[in-house]
Amino acid sequence: MDKRPHILVLNKKRYFQKFTVHQRVQSIIQIVSVIVLALTGLPLRYAEYDWAKVLYAFFGGPDVTPNIHRAAGTILVSVFIYHTIYWMIKFYKNHICFLIDMKTLTVKNIIKEFLSQAMIMDKDDFKSIADHFKYILYISNKPAQYGRIMWKDKFEYYAQYWGITVIGLAGLALWWRDEVSHILPGIVFNAAYIMHSYEALLAVLFLFFIHWYHEYYSPEKFPIPTGFFSGYVSESQMIHEHYARYVKLMTEAGLESEIKPHH
């Protein structure tokens, strides 16, 4: 659906496509709602501090802020459900239908197809994790080489599924507490409170220190994270993070002679 080129040349510099428009719209909605959730949720966790009172009042105080938080949460969860359904339809069309056509539709084959999906950890990922650790521990001199999606991205992707499930379910229970009391015992709200508050804290800290480090502050990206806004990343970043894919795209474009070495 996205007709934009894999390699874009601007001012004699090459840029490589990392995300499609469709993916980027999803991530922008996601990022905005996560930031709103953090700004309207953290003050509740740290209610005893003055900054929390100011921030909470800024969003409209105790009568309004919870509704903003719930709205942002609803949007975030909806994007995730959409993303999951979208992926399931694609998986069905591209893989299950194929298996049906080939008359090889067995549970084993479905699992096999599933494991071959781009976001699933595979043998190469475990090898690159091992390579990466050897590299950063000064055991080897050769940096690990990555395809389009590196293992850290995959880990973060799984972490998001886990996080949104835990925080989302707990948040829903706390939101619809009166209705939930018709089916579950009240102690559930104590549990949901702990789940929501701690998992959200983990998510925020991870996002701020680890994820944004990889995306924004790390030396090869600072100060402008091109990938997020345009969907394209620079050649040096491509080499650094996705060398295997870099080589593949360059080869496909007939630019073998200009492939730069891994640094």
Place this chain on the structure above:
Amino acid sequence: MVMSVSSADELNCVLCHKYKGLSRIDDKGDFRLYYINEQLFESSPHSKNSCLDCHEGIKEVPHKNVKEVDCSTECHMTEPSSDTKFSHDSVKDALARSVHSKYDENGNLKDYPEDYPTCKDCHEQPVYRPLNKDVSSKERDIARCKTCHSSGDFAKDMYKHMSTRLHKFRSPKENINVCAKCHADKEFNRRHKLDDVVASYNETFHGKLIQLGSEKAPDCIDCHVVRGENAHLIEAQDVETSAVYKNNKARTCRGSGCHEKATDNIAGFQTHVTYEAEKYPLQFYMLAFFRIVLTVVLYAFLLIVFLELLRRLFPHATIPSVIKKRKEK
């Protein structure tokens, strides 16, 4: 303003007591301030009382036989609905039946009787807290009463009298501070074998919303007083008529328009969670689990980031290249 104080005030108490310096160190070595802030007194529900209503027996200067003020004395006012002399007897009675009475059912003094609150422990000189903080709209409201009640300060006084009672007469935060004086005190809790209920309450969404300025979330009184009962009738959780007795809890949660649609299950929610393993095992283990996950994940990834930066900073110190250099030597 000064007029109305002195009009109720035969010996003209304020004449002397308006001086800020009126104070001394008493026999126990405590600092005593005898200054009366007229403006505060004026904006208090007691502004219609004469000083002598409460400070009985002060007839001359220097004052002789000054008694401690007894809040349940009859004051020189009639309560219009019953046409009887007004006093706070009903409150005294409710307090005497509550867990806060220093006497047990048989009239014997409980242990540590000095720990039980009297009126003055919970009520400092109160001031009106008008419903409408916005002065100009307050004046518009009062002007509406003045259409009919045009003479004197009646309209203004009665407006304050009623409108302050259309919400909690002091903010929920202040109510909590009142209870916290005793119930957040470590020594007090140890003496009475109680948990720090204020800290645990502040941990709940209810407590947090109050800290962030909510007037709707429940404070201690909303949960510990049966709906419609006197605010002073707080009972222990094992008393059958208590608002937090196990069979009454759900009704309390559904009261005051809070969890109206909830079933009895809602009462299973625990307000005063201390995270002790024996008392609150679920909360204890869940907290431990999430804390461990949080620590492990964050530190593991921070370590990776740190190593990556280190690798970038000192690219040539790898084991293979060091070995190679050794060999070359």
